[in-house]
Amino acid sequence: MIHVESLTKIFRTHVKQPGLLNSVKSLFHREYTEFVAADSVTFSIEEGALVGMLGANGAGKTTTLKMLSGLLHPSSGIATVMGFIPWERQNEFRRNFSLVMGQRNQLWWDLPAGDSFLLNKEMYRIAEHDYQQRLKEMSERLDIADKLHVQVRKLSLGERMKCELIGALLHYPKVVFLDEPTIGLDIVAQHSLREFIAEFNKEQGTTIILTSHYMDDIEALCKRVILMDEGKIQYDGALSALVDQFSSEKILTIMIDQEIEHDAIPNNHYVSEIGKDHITFKVPKSEIAQITSHFLAHFSVRDISISEMPVEEVIREIFSGKNINS
Numbered sequence: 001m002i003h004v005e006s007l008t009k010i011f012r013t014h015v016k017q018p019g020l021l022n023s024v025k026s027l028f029h030r031e032y033t034e035f036v037a038a039d040s041v042t043f044s045i046e047e048g049a050l051v052g053m054l055g056a057n058g059a060g061k062t063t064t065l066k067m068l069s070g071l072l073h074p075s076s077g078i079a080t081v082m083g084f085i086p087w088e089r090q091n092e093f094r095r096n097f098s099l100v101m102g103q104r105n106q107l108w109w110d111l112p113a114g115d116s117f118l119l120n121k122e123m124y125r126i127a128e129h130d131y132q133q134r135l136k137e138m139s140e141r142l143d144i145a146d147k148l149h150v151q152v153r154k155l156s157l158g159e160r161m162k163c164e165l166i167g168a169l170l171h172y173p174k175v176v177f178l179d180e181p182t183i184g185l186d187i188v189a190q191h192s193l194r195e196f197i198a199e200f201n202k203e204q205g206t207t208i209i210l211t212s213h214y215m216d217d218i219e220a221l222c223k224r225v226i227l228m229d230e231g232k233i234q235y236d237g238a239l240s241a242l243v244d245q246f247s248s249e250k251i252l253t254i255m256i257d258q259e260i261e262h263d264a265i266p267n268n269h270y271v272s273e274i275g276k277d278h279i280t281f282k283v284p285k286s287e288i289a290q291i292t293s294h295f296l297a298h299f300s301v302r303d304i305s306i307s308e309m310p311v312e313e314v315i316r317e318i319f320s321g322k323n324i325n326s
């Protein structure tokens with residue numbers, strides 16, 4: 001459904017040193033710097049998949065989605081979405097596509113959302129019956145039916161995002177990009193949007209790329225993630241395998257019957273928490289056997305559990321540039 005090969009975007013920006021003299025100079029001699037926002041991005045997504053795109057601020061996620069939406073021309077590389085080249089902006093492509101940007105409003109600010117929806121109905125030529133039925137179902141699911149007649153500018157952020165989403169999906173696009181759709185929303189609204197997106201994807205078989213800085217969104221919705229860093233894809237695969245690949249540490253919890261002094265614990269530099277009846281280690285896989293056998297030999301152990309590092313923590317460490325694999 002989506003094929004991307006060596007897609008690259010280089011932004012060329014004019015640099016001007018501060019000061020009047022430099023302003024005059026720059027009239028005659030302009031200096032430019034080049035910035036590679038997307039660097040040979042390559043991936044494919046099959047029909048119906050819901051793929052998460054992760055990356056720190058400035059990693060190139062929005063730039064990539066803008067190219068795949070036809071809003072930006074790439075500097076080089078190729079991409080097809082539903083068989084169309086997005087930046088050719090053919091009508092058939094636009095009729096079957098939608099982009100939602102959490103940071104940007106697409107509904108008419110001074111109109112009630114319901115009026116914007118009517119415009120979309122005309123633009124996308126949605127049949128009256130389909131329109132009524134879809135609008136009813138979506139607005140009920142998102143619990144927003146009573147706000148469709150209120151001017152968009154008067155809605156709360158969460159209410160507005162719900163309306164944005166309905167507006168973007170009324171024509172049942174085959175491909176949807178959601179760029180931070182839950183940004184700034186409270187937990188309840190995030191949850192409701194998440195559920196709605198999951199159901200829409202499942203029921204309509206829509207192909208979706210989602211970016212979010214909230215790991216809860218990604219964990220709840222996406223089996224596959226594409227991780228970007230400085231314009232490049234760092235990882236593309238199962239979310240579960242990401243933890244395997246990037247984290248060589250595990251969480252080891254030993255339940256004991258007695259309290260142990262910190263100094264008496266073997267490998268105590270790996271200890272992350274000491275409780276009355278348990279000790280928790282954040283420890284390289286290779287050290288687990290040694291620590292547990294020491295405990296079994298010297299203390300009365302009630303239980304031992306070994307778990308993966310939380311995805312959120314792994315991602316945080318990848319983003320902060322700490323190489324946790326070495």
Ligand SMILES: Nc1ncnc2c1ncn2[C@@H]1O[C@H](COP(=O)(O)OP(=O)(O)OP(=O)(O)O)[C@@H](O)[C@H]1O
Pocket residue numbers: 011012013035036037055056057058059060061062063064
């Ligand atoms: N029009 C532009 N001109 C110059 N540089 C740009 C332009 N648009 C984006 N950039 C730069 O490209 C880089 C990637 O930006 P992009 O918006 O794709 O990041 P992102 O991964 O979406 O980040 P965030 O998580 O903050 O939304 C940034 O360093 C940004 O400053």
Ligand SMILES: [Mg+2]
Pocket residue numbers: 061062063179
């Ligand atoms: Mg962005």
